[in-house]
Structure formats: structure tokens, C-alpha cells
Amino acid sequence: xxxxxxxxxxxxxxxxxxxxxxxxxxxxxxxxxxxxxxxxxxxxxxxxxxxxxxxxxxxxxxxxxxxxxxxxxxxxxxxxxxxxxxxxxxxxxxxxxxxxxxxxxxxxxxxxxxxxxxxxxxxxxxxxxxxxxxxxxxxxxxxxxxxxxxxxxxxxxxxxxxxxxxxxxxxxxxxxxxxxxxxxxxxxxxxxxxxxxxxxxxxxxxxxxxxxxxxxxxxxxxxxxxxxxxxxxxxxxxxxxxxxxxxxxxxxxxxxxxxxxxxxxxxxx
Amino acid sequence: xxxxxxxxxxxxxxxxxxxxxxxxxxxxxxxxxxxxxxxxxxxxxxxxxxxxxxxxxxxxxxxxxxxxxxxxxxxxxxxxxxxxxxxxxxxxxxxxxxxxxxxxxxxxxxxxxxxxxxxxxxxxxxxxxxxxxxxxxxxxxxxxxxxxxxxxxxxxxxxxxxxxxxxxxxxxxxxxxxxxxxxxxxxxxxxxxxxxxxxxxxxxxxxxxxxxxxxxxxxxxxxxxxxxxxxxxxxxxxxxxxxxxxxxxxxxxxxxxxxxxxxxxxxxxxxxxxxxxxxxxxxxxxxxxxxxxxxxxxxxxxxxxxxxxxxxxxxxxxxxxxxxxxxxxxxxxxxxxxxxxxxxxxxxxxxxxxxxxxxxxxxxxxxxxxxxxxxxxxxxxxxxxxxxxxxxxxxxxxxxxxxxxxxxxxxxxxxxxxxx
Numbered sequence: 001x002x003x004x005x006x007x008x009x010x011x012x013x014x015x016x017x018x019x020x021x022x023x024x025x026x027x028x029x030x031x032x033x034x035x036x037x038x039x040x041x042x043x044x045x046x047x048x049x050x051x052x053x054x055x056x057x058x059x060x061x062x063x064x065x066x067x068x069x070x071x072x073x074x075x076x077x078x079x080x081x082x083x084x085x086x087x088x089x090x091x092x093x094x095x096x097x098x099x100x101x102x103x104x105x106x107x108x109x110x111x112x113x114x115x116x117x118x119x120x121x122x123x124x125x126x127x128x129x130x131x132x133x134x135x136x137x138x139x140x141x142x143x144x145x146x147x148x149x150x151x152x153x154x155x156x157x158x159x160x161x162x163x164x165x166x167x168x169x170x171x172x173x174x175x176x177x178x179x180x181x182x183x184x185x186x187x188x189x190x191x192x193x194x195x196x197x198x199x200x201x202x203x204x205x206x207x208x209x210x211x212x213x214x215x216x217x218x219x220x221x222x223x224x225x226x227x228x229x230x231x232x233x234x235x236x237x238x239x240x241x242x243x244x245x246x247x248x249x250x251x252x253x254x255x256x257x258x259x260x261x262x263x264x265x266x267x268x269x
Numbered sequence: 270x271x272x273x274x275x276x277x278x279x280x281x282x283x284x285x286x287x288x289x290x291x292x293x294x295x296x297x298x299x300x301x302x303x304x305x306x307x308x309x310x311x312x313x314x315x316x317x318x319x320x321x322x323x324x325x326x327x328x329x330x331x332x333x334x335x336x337x338x339x340x341x342x343x344x345x346x347x348x349x350x351x352x353x354x355x356x357x358x359x360x361x362x363x364x365x366x367x368x369x370x371x372x373x374x375x376x377x378x379x380x381x382x383x384x385x386x387x388x389x390x391x392x393x394x395x396x397x398x399x400x401x402x403x404x405x406x407x408x409x410x411x412x413x414x415x416x417x418x419x420x421x422x423x424x425x426x427x428x429x430x431x432x433x434x435x436x437x438x439x440x441x442x443x444x445x446x447x448x449x450x451x452x453x454x455x456x457x458x459x460x461x462x463x464x465x466x467x468x469x470x471x472x473x474x475x476x477x478x479x480x481x482x483x484x485x486x487x488x489x490x491x492x493x494x495x496x497x498x499x500x501x502x503x504x505x506x507x508x509x510x511x512x513x514x515x516x517x518x519x520x521x522x523x524x525x526x527x528x529x530x531x532x533x534x535x536x537x538x539x540x541x542x543x544x545x546x547x548x549x550x551x552x553x554x555x556x557x558x559x560x561x562x563x564x565x566x567x568x569x570x571x572x573x574x575x576x577x578x579x580x581x582x583x584x585x586x587x588x589x590x591x592x593x594x595x596x597x598x599x600x601x602x603x604x605x606x607x608x609x610x611x612x613x614x615x616x617x618x619x620x621x622x623x624x625x626x627x628x629x630x631x632x633x634x635x636x637x638x639x640x641x642x643x644x645x646x647x648x649x650x651x652x653x654x655x656x657x658x659x660x661x662x663x664x665x666x667x668x669x670x671x672x673x674x675x676x677x678x679x680x681x682x683x684x685x686x687x688x689x
Contacts, residue, residue: 115501155561253663254673266568
């Protein structure tokens with residue numbers, strides 16, 4: 001099986017993250033997980049190459065954050081230098097189309113700016129590549145087809161086969177990123193290329209404000225009488241109209257339970 | 270014609286005399302049902318304060334001032350009345366359509382879906398003279414019956430094998446066909462990982478729109494609808510005009526609770542072109558249920574004080590593929606680990622099916638399972654709180670029932686394997 005697998009070229013799109021408490025620039029959590037996944041793939045498939053790609057302005061703070069990725073064991077990062085507030089999607093799409101890698105890994109959402117999670121979808125739409133979200137692991141890559149594990153809610157996993165080249169996005173279900181080493185991060189190189197950038201005019205028109213706390217939903221009870229209101233406020237959780245099977249043999253009881261489990265589809269097939 | 274009141278002094282005397290053996294029956298006759306008030310011979314309303322109320326279960330007289338005298342059956346009737354008080358709304362010729370693609374997790378409308386439909390109703394009903402209709406696009410099989418109650422006017426049910434599992438390309442092709450044919454004014458999708466978060470972004474980019482994601486508030490202004498959306502890892506509120514495609518968070522609006530809508534079935538005139546799929550779904554992978562966090566497990570088998578055969582319990586959990594949970598007593602007695610405890614002190618679970626074996630249902634435990642969809646109870650005591658909460662309760666010895674269940678499941682799997 002091993003010899004059939006050949007190395008793949010992986011591009012990891014990284015962004016500048018934001019620490020949730022201090023608000024300082026850092027490596028973004030999901031992007032770092034994506035890089036960790038790519039590095040795991042490199043170990044799994046000898047001959048794979050991992051490249052890092054970032055589009056954005058170059059500043060002291062963002063450079064320190066980007067070096068956080070380099071400290072995970074890479075030597076270079078390609079930086080498409082743009083002005084502040086420019087749209088990253090055209091620049092990235094152009095760069096990827098010029099030298100298409102087989103697999104593009106991104107985080108699901110950015111930690112700064114709009115953070116809408118649209119970037120992987122926009123790239124997939126522009127490049128015409130298939131996209132898989134919520135990646136948990138890459139199992140195999142054979143003959144241009146990757147077998148992936150997609151994370152579902154409730155800890156479930158789904159196996160998918162995707163024809164390469166493809167874009168995959170990772171979220172919290174991917175493996176946790178390794179620590180970033182400071183020395184290698186300092187020594188690594190940022191290859192900056194200035195690109196033409198068009199400003200994101202729409203975003204500039206929107207009003208941005210620090211997030212307000214969302215109002216808690218009130219439990220509104222529409223009852224005509226005081227008694228109904230009191231009952232609703234003091235009610236214990238009751239299913240209401242549950243079926244009770246008394247005086248049945250264990251086999252009959254088990255049959256009824258099995259029927260319900262089958263209806264809900266929770267039994268493994 | 271004026272009615273002539275005739276007095277019967279003896280009956281009046283019986284009515285006054287509470288100790289008379291016929292007192293209650295005469296009182297009931299005189300009042301014509303509600304025995305506490307009647308019209309006296311002089312045309313004056315007479316009241317009998319002693320006839321108010323009813324004898325409660327402990328033999329104590331209870332008085333209910335709400336007007337709804339109850340002896341046990343009244344509550345059910347009141348609930349029925351509340352159900353029927355919804356106003357029926359039919360929109361014949363809608364001015365526009367608001368399309369909603371609910372996630373339908375587990376085949377039913379989730380709370381998130383209902384909130385989203387409430388949001389869609391706000392958009393549709395903004396102008397009372399020219400109301401829009403809410404169109405729901407539902408993929409695959411479902412078990413939901415309350416589409417009308419949730420506020421859906423038109424229901425487009427696309428029941429085709431191709432939409433099962435992870436089929437974003439096929440679903441996107443179907444939604445594009447809906448867009449071409451019906452051209453809804455708004456597209457609303459839930460911003461949830463399983464449902465709309467993926468599909469909604471694909472749809473928006475296919476339509477060439479820049480969607481609002483994480484929308485949690487909507488307000489009308491002079492220039493049209495404006496929405497507030499969460500951005501930048503929940504740290505930013507973005508205020509912007511509402512675009513055509515919006516992905517909304519849970520609790521973005523109140524669910525519909527006053528009206529009932531038609532949920533009229535709809536079908537597309539043109540056939541949906543089959544999309545070339547480059548993604549193949551190989552199905553779900555068996556995950557070790559013991560490794561799934563209790564808070565997000567889908568199917569929990571929980572044991573309590575009534576479980577005596579713990580080996581059988583663990584075996585049943587393995588065969589059924591359930592995550593194990595426990596009540597406080599079982600944990601305190603050392604039969605289960607502390608991190609398996611369900612309830613106020615332990616984990617608040619969100620399972621779709623919660624099977625409580627030998628758990629009587631202390632209030633702390635019931636709190637922990639508030640958000641479970643279906644509860645199955647196996648218990649010896651038919652009067653316990655867990656049986657009242659349960660959707661299905663089986664009264665009997667838990668070990669025997671679990672053993673029978675395991676035998677049935679194993680027998681079936683064996684049969685399937687033979688057939689294959």
C-alpha cells in the first residue's frame with residue numbers, strides 16, 4: 001500500500017489570529033491546526049511538500065504572529081503583501097491558480113476582520129475545486145483521490161473521498177497544533193511579494209463594534225390565568241403523554257424500546 | 270315572558286343545612302352544575318361559599334380562584350384549548366417568497382430551525398397588506414409533522430436518494446433550481462455546522478452574493494432591513510444592510526407561536542439537473558462511543574441505583590453503541606466514574622435518545638437531561654418521576670429487559686450478516 005501513495009503538494013493558508021482575551025496578534029488556532037494536519041500528512045506520505053501562504057499587510061505585530069507558524073518546523077512563508085483592508089481572495093486565488101497545489105488547507109474562520117468563514121468557499125468557487133469543511137484527518141491519498149475523515153457534531157466522523165485538487169477547511173476537531181519554537185521561527189524567512197490589491201469597499205461601509213452580550217431569551221408564558229402561569233413557572237420537566245408499559249414480559253418491553261431506537265436511528269448498523 | 274319563581278321551603282332549608290344527608294345533591298340541582306351560585310327567588314344572586322372548591326387528593330379542600338375548577342382532567346382540556354387557539358393563516362397570492370433551508374437534525378425541526386422560521390416570518394409579514402410567504406426547502410426523509418405550526422406557508426420536499434449524507438453539490442444544484450424558478454427575495458439558513466453553515470456559504474457564492482453570517486438581530490430601518498452579525502471569532506458586531514442570503518444563529522428571533530400556516534406542498538416544474546459530484550460519501554465511521562464526550566453524545570445509556578448487574582449493563586452499552594452515563598448514586602457507590610455522572614452536579618447532556626435504567630429521576634438528574642429529545646425509562650416503580658418524564662417507560666426488572674434487548678439486537682445483526 002505504501003508505494004502506491006505518492007507525495008502531495010499542500011498549501012496551507014494562514015492568517016493572523018487574535019488572542020481571545022488580550023486581543024494581541026497570535027497564530028490563529030484553526031490555521032495552526034491546519035498546518036499541524038499538513039505536517040502530519042508530510043510524515044505520512046514521504047515526498048509531500050508543505051508551503052505556507054498568507055495575504056495581508058506586513059507589520060511588526062503581524063510578522064511576529066506569522067513567525068509563530070514558521071516555528072512549527074517550516075523554513076519559508078510566502079507573503080502576498082497587500083495594503084490594510086484589502087480583499088485577500090483575488091490575490092490568493094491568482095497565486096493558487098498560477099502554481100496549483102493538490103491540496104489547500106485553511107482554517108474555517110478568521111479571528112480578525114469579518115471572520116465570516118467565506119474565504120475557502122470563495123476560493124473553491126473561483127478555482128472550481130471541490131471543498132470539504134470540518135476536516136478531522138486525512139487517511140490516504142492515492143491516484144489523485146484523497147480519503148478524508150470529516151468531523152460531525154456529537155463526536156461523529158464521516159469518511160469522504162475527494163478528487164484532488166481540493167480545498168479543505170479545518171475547525172476545532174483537527175489535531176491540536178504543536179508548540180512553536182522561537183529560534184527556528186526567528187531564523188525562518190518571509191518571502192514577501194507585493195501584489196495589486198483592491199480595497200474591500202463593502203466592509204468599509206459597515207459599522208463594526210465590539211461584540212455586545214446577546215440578550216438572554218426570556219421564557220414568555222402566555223397563560224390566561226394565574227394558576228396556569230404558576231404551573232408553567234413551577235413545572236417539573238415532563239414529557240407529557242409518554243407511553244408506559246406495565247405488566248409486559250421483558251421481551252415485549254425490549255421490542256418496544258428497540259422500535260423507538262430504530263425510529264430515532266441511533267443504533268449502529 | 271317573565272319566569273315565575275316558585276319557592277320550595279324544604280329544599281331551601283336543605284340547601285342551608287350543610288349537615289343534611291341530601292344537602293349536596295339538592296345543592297347541585299339548584300345550581301345546575303356550578304353549585305356555588307344560583308338565582309334566588311327574589312332575582313338576587315345567591316352564593317354558597319361552602320360549595321366552592323374541591324376535595325384534593327389528600328382529603329383537604331382546595332380552592333382554585335382561577336375560575337378553572339379542576340379535578341384532574343381540566344388541565345388536559347386547557348392544554349388542548351391552548352393548542353387550538355392558534356390563528357389559521359393562509360397566504361394565497363404571496364407578494365414574494367422567503368426561502369428557508371432548515372437543517373432538520375434527526376429528521377425534525379430543531380429549536381434553531383424554529384427560530385429561523387420566526388425570523389423568516391418577520392421578513393414575510395412586515396407589510397400586512399402585501400405579505401410574503403415562507404418557503405421551506407426540505408431535503409431527504411423527515412419525521413416532522415408541525416411544519417404549519419412552525420410558520421411555513423409553502424413546503425418544497427425534495428425526497429431523492431442523492432441528497433442523503435454529505436452531498437453539498439447535489440443540494441446546491443437543487444437550490445440553484447429553486448432560485449431560477451421561484452426567485453425568493455431572501456434566503457435564510459441556520460449557521461450550524463451540520464446544516465446551513467456549509468450549504469449557505471456555497472449557495473451565496475453561487476448566487477454571487479456576499480452573505481451575512483452569524484446574524485443574531487434584525488431590525489427595520491427607513492432604508493430597509495439591517496442586521497447585526499457576529500464576526501471575528503465572536504468578538505465583533507457587524508451592522509450592515511441585510512443581504513439576500515443570511516446565515517443566522519440560534520435565538521435570532523422568537524419562534525412562531527400564535528399562528529398556524531398552510532405548509533402547502535410545492536413542486537418544481539423543471540427537473541433538477543444532476544450535478545457531477547467530485548465528493549463521494551462513504552458513510553459514517555463507527556466511533557468508539559466510550560470516547561465521545563458525554564455532553565455531546567447522541568445516545569446515552571444511563572444506569573442508577575436500580576441496576577444490579579453492572580457487567581450486563583456495560584455489555585448492553587457496547588452492543589447498542591451507546592455512551593455510558595450514570596446517576597449520582599451509581600457514581601457515589603463506585604460503579605461508574607465521576608465524569609460519567611449526569612445531572613446538576615455532573616454533565617448536562619444533550620442526547621437525542623437517553624435511556625435511563627433504574628433511575629428514579631431526582632430533580633437534579635432531570636435538570637441534566639432537560640434538552641434530551643427522547644427519554645426511555647426502565648424502572649420497577651411505575652410512579653417515579655423518570656417514568657413521568659419518559660416518552661417510553663417499561664416497568665420491569667432492568668437486567669432482564671436489557672438482556673432481552675441485547676439478544677434482539679444481536680439476533681438481528683446476526684440475521685443481517687447471514688443475509689449478506
